[in-house]
Amino acid sequence: MHLPFWHLVWGCDVRALAVILFALITFCGFARDGFAAEVPATADQYRRELTRVVQQEWGLDGSVAVHAAQIHQESGWRAHVDSPVGAQGLAQFMPTTADWIAEIYPDLGAAAPYSPVWAIRAMVRYDRHILDRLTPWRSPVLAACDAWAFTLSGYNGGPGWVSRDRRLAQNAGADADVWWGNVEHFSNRASWAMRENRHYPRRILLELVPIYIDAGWPGGDPCSE
Template identity: 30%
Template sequence: MKINVHVLGRYGISSLLLAGCCHFVYAGQTIYQLRDSNGSTLLTNKKSRYNHLQVEKKTYYPDSNIHSYSNWGSSEASVLPSYSRNKNAYDSIIRQASQTYGVSEGLIKAVMHTESGFNVHARSPVGAQGLMQLMPATARRFNVSNAYDPQQNIMAGAKYLAWLLKRFNGNTSLALAGYNAGEGNVSKYGGIPPFRETQDYVRRVTSRYQNLYTEGLSTNSISPSPASSQGRIIASSDNYSTGSTTAANIQAAKYQRQIIAQADGSFTDAPAGSYATANATASAKIYLSE
């Protein structure tokens, strides 16, 4: 079978002229099957260049984000040492994206953890870029001009997740499968596609979300810490009672409430000696404005 390949446009292969049939998949593009005057079949993603030919079939191949990703360490929590300092560096953008598009902060961070290990310069062998590993077609779809810019990358990744969650009626597993393998493949197979990479991806992100980020972006330490050590005390109350009346604690504990100005400009009224863990905290946050 003789195949003439015409290289046109920025996509590399724009058309194939062949005297027979050929299996052709082009992610993120519509492929048109045209009939030439000599009876040959023409496959192209540039229909406008062949308006004189009859369209026999057109097929859209959704963009796919499937690519090999790193485990980023032997445990769910670990990342490569060189990027461990970045684990919380983008939390403010994640929070903004969450509020803008209504996607859980923890889910966005779990996807980022799995996709790039918090490496802002990450690039996969198939071209996925940045923290949320956006494929070029996905970046264009969400108007990203620089996929390595954290703000643009995270906002686009969250917007795509929001779109997928809406499409799949809030089913997080299907949304994650769509993020990795393309929404077309999820629809085609009626669920998580039978791709080992995608199935592993969904398990990995879900596990990190449930075990690391289900409480959002909280990264408080487990050890106790006096409230006065968090910042400058700007106001203090008299001792107050917790009101506990359990048999084990008839005598109510006493704490002194304080308003503390922290180094980052925020305020807290955490009582002295309070405890905080990844899953619970005794601290109460307050926000003051002039």
């Protein structure tokens, strides 16, 4: 049987390789733009809605800048983007997580991760859901910067992992109420998951939030107080 030429290179279809290469280039371009250390122009169209939702959920002193930085890290403010693992939309919810949030918070309506309005409301609500369930184990209160780091770690990898990581830190003699320099160093996650999860709050809180504050987005910086 005679095979076309493109089937003879490395025993595979060159056209398929071209499609894969194009997808990788496209995704790398998204990652570069989405992670750029400046406020994308596309963020402006969502600023008013995000401000309204954050202040409704957290009060007038809620940090719009923190949530804006989180969207920046998640999707680069691209409402219809998919990640290679299947996360969807502005807030990069996995479909099962989006369905779960819609189930426990029916006032949000049916899961619609590609809808910017739904994604913003669900992300802000889920952040609040995680943070409200954090409790200090020894200190009277959690410092704001640590509380937000725990919250973002939970958003990225699941709140259950945060509790397990805190327990590991406590058992090792570290302070389970302090993320930075303490809990952040303890986990039984896979090494790749550990790297991604620890990068997530550090990137958002220490690198991106100051950029949004400087650009005039409302709300305080929890790690500068």
